[in-house]
Amino acid sequence: MAWTFTIEDGWYGGRLLKVTKYTKQVNGVEIKIVHDISNPRTRQLRWTQTISENGSFFKACGRSTYVDPWAPSTDPLTGHTVCKADDNKPFYWTDAEYNGADGPYFYDKPSESAPASGNTWLRFITSLAEARSRNVIVLASVVWGFDRDSTGAVVVLEPRRATANERRGHIRVLKDMYPNYDYSYFAPDVEPNASGGILV
Numbered sequence: 001m002a003w004t005f006t007i008e009d010g011w012y013g014g015r016l017l018k019v020t021k022y023t024k025q026v027n028g029v030e031i032k033i034v035h036d037i038s039n040p041r042t043r044q045l046r047w048t049q050t051i052s053e054n055g056s057f058f059k060a061c062g063r064s065t066y067v068d069p070w071a072p073s074t075d076p077l078t079g080h081t082v083c084k085a086d087d088n089k090p091f092y093w094t095d096a097e098y099n100g101a102d103g104p105y106f107y108d109k110p111s112e113s114a115p116a117s118g119n120t121w122l123r124f125i126t127s128l129a130e131a132r133s134r135n136v137i138v139l140a141s142v143v144w145g146f147d148r149d150s151t152g153a154v155v156v157l158e159p160r161r162a163t164a165n166e167r168r169g170h171i172r173v174l175k176d177m178y179p180n181y182d183y184s185y186f187a188p189d190v191e192p193n194a195s196g197g198i199l200v
Helices: 056-061 095-099 164-177
Strands: 003-006 016-024 029-035 044-053 065-068 071-074 081-084 106-108 119-132 135-149 154-161 182-184
Touching (some): 029 119, 044 056, 044 135, 056 071, 065 164, 106 119
Antiparallel strands (some): 135 154
8 A cells, every 4th residue: 555645835746755665563664755756956855754752762862852863872982872863964864875775765664662561652754855955845744653552562653644733843853953954844936825835
């Protein structure tokens, strides 16, 4: 089964995002998202992802919402847990990954151990964005995720389009962790439309 989402605003209006793989795993879920934009003008199309959760990363790092990739690791000098990103940019793939085989699509396979009690939840907002130097224009966003309870059962959330509030929250998290970039929903050289115009 594939889920399709239309880019509604900007130069790429009418183009599509497609979730081509969404499979429940023993410990989580596997997802792949592609787009059908063959000519991204003269700029880069990049993926961004923010995560809200109450699982292992939250317990290790003390932050429930963050930009992915961001993960705990052990400092070899101090032995303390350090939470950090792969680079200093807000994009899912690093530049090396983007310029390699990974750039045109989004792929993730998050997992989570079963909690001792209660319920663990993870919610992802994944966006295709156009990057213009330090300007990041979010074109379309997909929400997905899963829950895992103390029995080990995994319940998968069906992918859906992000609401306006969720997109604003997505941008707030990006801005909070990477404040040297500017973020908006629609291309600044496009006339604002009735659904809200340019949001930064």
